[in-house]
C-alpha cells in the first residue's frame with residue numbers, strides 16, 4: 349500500500365512539474381464568454397492532447413515495422429536525387445521516381461512498383477513514403493520480403509498446426525503496405541503460397557501497396573508479376589540509377605572536402 353501511494357505521489361509530482369497549465373490534472377475548465385472558468389465543464393488540457401499524440405505516434409511506429417534507425421532516416425528530405433555525378437538521363441529518371449513517390453505518399457492509391465539494382469534508391473523512396481505517412485499519423489506497414497518469408501515459412505509448415513497468424517493478417521489487410529525487396533527468394537511452397545495470397549488479396553481489393561524489387565518483372569513468379577504489372581491498378585517505375593554506394597565511394601575519393609550538391 350505504502351509503495352503504491354508513494355509511487356502515485358511521485359507520478360503526480362512529475363506531472364505537476366511537467367504542466368503548469370493543469371498542474372498535472374490533465375484537464376482544464378473552459379472559459380465562459382465573461383472570461384471566468386466554467387467549473388461545470390472540463391476539456392482535455394493541451395498536455396493531454398500532446399500525450400495522446402505521442403501515444404498514437406508510438407503505436408503507429410510499433411505497428412509500422414520502421415523501428416530500425418536506418419529506415420527511420422530514409423525520408424524525402426534526406427533523399428539525394430541530385431547525386432552530383434549522375435548523367436542527366438539517370439538524374440531525370442531518379443527525379444521523376446522521387447516525384448512519383450512523393451505524390452503517392454500524399455494520397456496513396458493503387459500500386460507503385462519500383463524496379464532497380466540494389467542501392468539505386470528504391471528502398472529509400474519506399475521508406476520515405478512510409479515515414480511521410482507516419483508523420484501524418486496514418487498507419488503504414490513496412491515489410492522486408494525475405495524476413496516475411498522467413499516468418500511465413502516457420503509459421504505455415506505442414507507440421508505446424510497454426511491456421512491463423514497475426515502478422516500474416518496484418519500484412520494482408522494493412523491500409524498501406526510496403527513490400528521491400530521482393531525477389532526470386534527460394535523458399536518453401538507454403539511460404540510462397542502465403543506471399544501469393546497476400547498479393548492477390550491486395551490486388552483484388554485494390555489496397556494501396558508499394559513494392560520494390562531488384563528483379564526484372566519477368567524474373568518474378570508470373571502469378572505475382574502479372575498483378576504487379578497490371579496498368580489498371582498501378583505504376584511500374586524502373587529506376588536506372590546505379591548503386592549509390594559505388595558512386596559515393598568514388599566521389600569521396602575524388603573530393604574529400606567538397607560537399608555534395
Ligand SMILES: [Zn+2]
Nearest residue numbers: 367370393395
Ligand atoms: Zn496540462
